[in-house]
Amino acid sequence: MTRLISRLWPESIAAQLLLVMLTSLGMLVMLFFAAFRILQPGPPGEDAFAYGIKAAVLVAQMNETDSELRQALVADFASRNPDIHLRLMPAGSYVLKSRDDGSPRVPFWMPFRFSDFGQGLKALGLGPVELDEDGEERSNLVFELADGQQVFARMPPRREPPVWGNPLLQLIFFLVLSLVMLLIWGTRMLVLPLSQLASGVGSFGKTSMQAVPIAEHGPLEVRKAAHAFNRMQSRIQDLVERRTRMLAAISHDLRTPLTRLRLRTELMPDGDIKQRNLADLAIMEGQLDGALTYLSDGRTGELSVKIDVASFLQGIRDQYEDVGAELAIECEVGLSVLGRFSELTRAMTNLIDNARRYDDRIRLISSSVDDRVVIEVEDHGPGIPLQERERMLMPFERGDDARMLGTDSSFGFGLGLATACAIVEAHDGKLVLNDTEGGGLTVRIELAKA
Structure with a gap:
């Protein structure tokens, strides 16, 4: 797998930058698409789904009971199922909303998909929103019995998940983290070889003229630059070594005749000419020492x-x-x-x-x-x-x-x-x-x- 990636991975900086940008753009598109899908209307949760099934079963029993006995049946349901809140309402309390094609607007998450699901019992969808005893807004699931009487089943409050439990936030966090890691990785792949090249170039000649080869890896342009710099280091080191040998030879060749001249001058009789010759020799030696010292940096x-x-x-x-x-x-x-x-x-x-x-x-x-x-x-x-x-x-x-x-x-x-x-x-x-x-x-x- 690693060999396959290394073969497919582009060599030039421009191509690598383009690949990183395209990959980042693709991940952003995936992020927005996933966010769009998650933000579409969806079921209010497993509790509401189970509540709808249980309410439909109870309403079906009420549909088979005489209208005089339904209120008692509601009280009995409430005593046996404290989480169920059913109310008998007069006919026409809620008017069924329909779509453009005349089909009823029934929530897609309901266990029944049609307004009339047998024996005259109809589901009219989600009715009006009301405030409960705690001041929270509650929707009502509205059913219509065979004789026209309506039953409001108050839906349980929707419990929002914790912030980090929200699937949208989890997805956004994961994709953003992946995107940041991808950018860091891509940048490191591009910048690290350049940093190593800059470090090698900056350190060369600071404390020593010894060549320190730079690893030739990274994009094609960086590898070429590193190779050229390594070649230049070798050539400079070779030139420095040749210059050092040349300076040593010059120093030896010049000091020998200067020493002979000084000895001959010392043997001359004391006088003005002797002192002038010795002064000129001192100047020549000083110039030679200074020049050689400077040329050796x-x-x-x-x-x-x-x-x-x-x-x-x-x-x-x-x-x-x-x-x-x-x-x-x-x-x-x-x-x-x-x-x-x-x-x-x-x-x-x-x-x-x-x-x-x-x-x-x-x-x-x-x-x-x-x-x-x-x-x-x-x-x-x-x-x-x-x-x-x-x-x-x-x-x-x-x-x-x-x-x-x-x-x-x-x-x-x-x-x-x-x-x-x-x-x-x-x-x-x-x-x-x-x-x-x-x-x-x-x-x-x-x-x-x-």
């Missing part, structure tokens, strides 16, 4: 660990104090993030080194906003114009002369901010450049709380 293959923010910033301040630099720290206690320690350290040192070129008054501030940890590196240097900030996060972009007044500006390669931004984004974070109150630049880092 700040990734070192290190595992993520829980990092206490206050201890992390204190450790960075201690490192700078060892070289004679002073940093002010304002830390909120108890904050922690999940990240790769060496990469975040590199990002922070890049930002601090960049700020130190223009100002010695640097503050590190940590705080929490909702479910994010905010770390700010604040300086009071020249700052960066608003229209230039997006460009400054690009690699190899350097600021204008206002940001190049420091004595170490010659060592700026335009990779410090770009590398820090790449590392923060690799941690699913955000790096923003803001103005410092009173002038300067504040680099704001937002990371998820651990």
Whole structure:
């Protein structure tokens, strides 16, 4: 059965949606048809049916009794059958209603289908509605005896079933529940593969470039998209591995001649040319390290660990104090993030080194906003114009002369901010450049709380 359904089940999203809609429409049609059938006039219940039979038997006995004795017979019936309420009425008290074809209007649920069912006894149908002793409305089943006298048999009150016992409500509830379950099932069959595809696409590259194959199931279009994405993951992973090997080869090939040049330069006699050569070699090594770090997206293959923010910033301040630099720290206690320690350290040192070129008054501030940890590196240097900030996060972009007044500006390669931004984004974070109150630049880092 399952194989048959899988063969007949359409593959495309459009066909599956059409099938769900048609099935839902069919169930709605069934619902309204069933409601129409149930709402048609029907028998008032088994009690009324049994009452009609019993009343007809008693009236037949009265039809065979003399008119003088009928009242006594009614009293006797009442004493022996307390649930039967018969009344003798004069002839003509109730006029028989007829249909267009002249046939009597007798309720279809009555045990007799014709107005005259023998020995002159007639059933005139349901008579006038009256109020009983309790103030409830009661119908009267009217019979006419052979001599014209009429007998009113008061029908028992109709007892409505409880709300949940009403067959119409039960049917509506069942069909609505079935319809909702069908829609949920159909939607799940369509949406679940899309959700899994979206989840796989969203997670790829967030924490690792390792390919995580997505199950290829669901409608045809989703299967094609999942297959294409799995193929793309494999190709990207292959490109990343090739780039890593290429970067390692470039690093090795470039560092070897640079090392030989440095050794040769060290053997030169002291003088201005030697110092210039050593400075140029330092610049080349710095550019090489920065470029390789940025091209690797700040990734070192290190595992993520829980990092206490206050201890992390204190450790960075201690490192700078060892070289004679002073940093002010304002830390909120108890904050922690999940990240790769060496990469975040590199990002922070890049930002601090960049700020130190223009100002010695640097503050590190940590705080929490909702479910994010905010770390700010604040300086009071020249700052960066608003229209230039997006460009400054690009690699190899350097600021204008206002940001190049420091004595170490010659060592700026335009990779410090770009590398820090790449590392923060690799941690699913955000790096923003803001103005410092009173002038300067504040680099704001937002990371998820651990």
